Amino acid sequence: MPEVAKNTVAFRGGGFVPGTRRWAPWLAFLVIIACWETASQLRWLPALFMPAPSEVVQALHALLVDGKLVAHIVASLKRIVSGWILGSLAGITLGFMMGIFVLARSVGLPIVSALFPIPKIALLPLFILWFGIGEPSKVATIALGVFFPTVVSAFSAVDNVPRNLIRMAQSFGLSTRMIVFKVILPGAMPGILAGFRISSSIALILVVAAEMIGADTGIGAFVLAAGNLMQIDQLIGGVVLLSLLGLGVSALLSIAEKIVLRWR
């Protein structure tokens, strides 16, 4: 038999695999905070303008103990939750109408497109004139800010429900109402939940902005006051709180997605 070259086939399909390392983000956070703390301790950062993480934690702790912080958080949360719920309910309702009824779509789409780009915080002064300086003007600003992106996401979520499922339901004699609740609503859920991510971050931005303009409670007011008094440790503490709040909301939404969208 003639000599034949025999080579083992080499593997060349490595890398480019999507994946995550669970510990990596925690480690990154730790490294950043450690660098920051070290820089402060070594006085590379001006203590007056950029306090150390440990000082921020102390400031937050002190505020937590005397109860002021909780009051601010509760005030902000109340505004966010009520504004977000109002805006979402109204937005989903209109978005569904636009997705289902041709007339609602032809009327609603141009109006929504025209009003969507207005930065809603610009309307706060108007709402203060209408509703007074109290809670309603802030809640209205948040609700309006949440309303428009929710309309758009609910509308396109309804629009994306496969037509063949709707036809199937019709072919089995389901009424329009039943089709809305049994086919369109669950079918639009992924899009609606994705919209919640956007609208909840908008609510967070607007609550801070509104509280900076006219409030003496809430995280926004707290951050502004801390800045005016040059209490930078408290100011950064407030910002950290906002970040935690955002993360918390996002975690809640992830849980909701896991439960509601198990079928995907």
Place this chain on the structure above:
Amino acid sequence: MQVVLEDVGYAYGDLPVLEGVGFAVAEGETAVLIGPSGCGKSTLLNLIGGLLPQQTGRISTLGTPPAGCLNPLTFVFQDFALLPWRSVAGNVALALEHHRLGRAEQQARIAEVLKLCGLSDFADALPKQLSGGMRQRVGIARAIAVKPAVMLMDEPLSALDAQTRELLMEDLISIWARERTTTLYVTHNLNEAVRLADQVVVLSRRPGRIKRIVSIPVPVAERMKPEHAALVKNLHDELWSLIKAEAQVADREMQHA
């Protein structure tokens, strides 16, 4: 129930799709519709099932639906049309929930059709967990759960591989033998046509007109017996010769469109 079409025509805007289509399907019989792509087969089925408004001619049913029938004209879809968020049993339930059935009867009907379609072990599975063949079995189970008078099937097996198609054809034959449902069945597959049809309706290319109606004298259940092999082969050839030229032209048309 019998289905009668008289001089049926349909146009999408100014695109005529069907012209002067007339035939009847007797109770318990299966009519298979074949014809080149785009000749209006799906349109015709949707007209019969009331998913499109009738334009010209007349489509009617004769006779009364069987006892316990909840939805006389019932579709089985090419893409299965299952709700991905509902389990197998839930998908069948969708067809029943809005009728006054009572929980016990509803459960009984679901259990019965799942058993009939070999799905009993998958009642709680989600569609995404099933193979294509099993998904279409759910589509068929959902259809027979309402005890239809007429089944409208638009290429029900065309999304499946050849072996699965073979298995499902056998299932369909035994279901029809049991329920004696009148059936209109659209396909591109001449094999399915000669296996399943009592009557093959051959349509011309668009606008679809009836080119030929071929009745098959051998009962569906006996079709595969060796003594009928020659007849089946001849039928297949006859249908292919009717379709071939049209299909070629239609094929070119689609590419130019």
